[in-house]
Amino acid sequence: MVSPSSTPEHAPAQGRAETPIAFIQAIVAAYAQRGLDAGGALEKAQIEPKLLKKNNTRVTAMQMELISAIAMQELDDEGLGWFSRRLPWGSYGLLVRASLTSPTLGLALSRWCRHHGLLTEDIQLSLSERNGIATLQLDEVRDLDVFQEFCVVSVLRNALGVACWLTDSRIPLTATHLRFAPPVHADSYRVLFDGHTHFNAPTNALQFDAGYLALPVRRDEAALQQMLQRALLLTVRPYRRDRLLVEKVRQTLAQYPEHSRNADDLAAWLNMSARTLHRQLKEEGASLQELKDAVRRDVAMMQLQRTSRPLKQVAEAAGFQNVKSFIRAFKGWTGTSPEAFRQQQLR
Structure with missing residues (x-):
């Protein structure tokens, strides 16, 4: 996860309880791996220890954000026990900074995958494109054991969250593929990932419209510093606004002015109705x-x-x-x- 610069303030849990307790169990296992007690972190996040024994219960996004940030600092490990070596505090922030100067999301994600390999060799990230679909793939090089689900879900959601933040755009998924079997909380995946989730898949991967790879990176160093104050939100909460159509319209207007004389011509070129064009642009915060x-x-x-x-x-x-x-x-x-x-x- 991209780490925040400081531990979030102690605050009451808010929102619906949608995050599987299995992820909290994995954090507790990371403490045990280091011979430490997770009781203090659970208390600060207002998670009752007895909930750890109820495999199908859930916690809120706020509770997940709190305990993750606390654990990262107390364990000095942004990997939360997933990998064979710790990822010191600030590791994922460096990955964001290394991708920040990329002109497009495609290059930013390629850099993210390449640089992630410098942090750990236990997993391998890669980006590919085929038939208009982009695939962000996570291969497990080492057995992740009890941390498999938490690690795979967190790394993929974090990469997606960073991609959305870099482009200031919601990136809807067409499919999610996961190597492990459906857990008891499989219904939580409708919240964790949009689109259809396939369990027992050959590999772990997120798939989305490859058009998003051409979106420009809109962030700078100042925005990064502000984002790092609450960076875990990128992982635990979905991004709202989608800018893909805005960029498609902008490119069409610039490159094919003959198809842009009016809304009807432009909409036809983009294979939609003029009404849909205006409505979706409005949803993306723009107008023709x-x-x-x-x-x-x-x-x-x-x-x-x-x-x-x-x-x-x-x-x-x-x-x-x-x-x-x-x-x-x-x-x-x-x-x-x-x-x-x-x-x-x-x-």
Whole structure:
């Protein structure tokens, strides 16, 4: 898990109890592995010890976040006993930082998989793409024993959470594959992973639309520092907003303007109705007009910065039918005229 910079404050458990007690049992086993007592961590997370004997009970996401953060610090192990060597505090934060400068999610996840191998050789992560489906695979190199389920689920959910955070987008899964048999709490997997979960699979893997791999990484160092304050939320709580359609529309507007004359043409190109296009963009926090303006602005600014074309040609390239409307729109975007903007770039 990506670790927070400090232990979360002691707080009452909140939300629905959906997290399997098996994960708490695994954390207690990690304490026992080190010859330590987990009683203090259980108390701070308000988890009654008697619940550990009830294999089909659950705890809340808040309780899971609390005890995980406490255990990581007390054991100085972000792997929580999963691997043959400890992962010192801050290990997963370094992985995020190493992926932060990637231009796209695809490269960021490839780096994540490669660098994870520097932390431990007990598991191997890999990213592949085939027939429009991206697969994030986790291979178990060593027998994970009692930690298998907790480790596999946590590492995969953490990688997915980081991917969502890097792109500021919800990434819905098309399928989840897990090597182990269905546990007694198998119904919890409808919350742990969306899409269909396949148990007794040949390997562990998450699958999703490969289009997400082209999403740009939207985060920077300042955002990382803020995220690390509550990083465990990436693992225990799902990301809400999906930005894939926004990026598809943006790319279509920029690369295929002939298919973007109006909402009906664009929707047909994207194999959906105009009504669905508007509705899904609204759900993603955008509108077609906003995206059109953003693409036109980017094209115009690039033309003014990199070419000496007359304004009429710049206006046409940006999708305007006349110079007057282009100048009016450009002033609305930047607060200055196209000519003044071009002169500023030459200074």
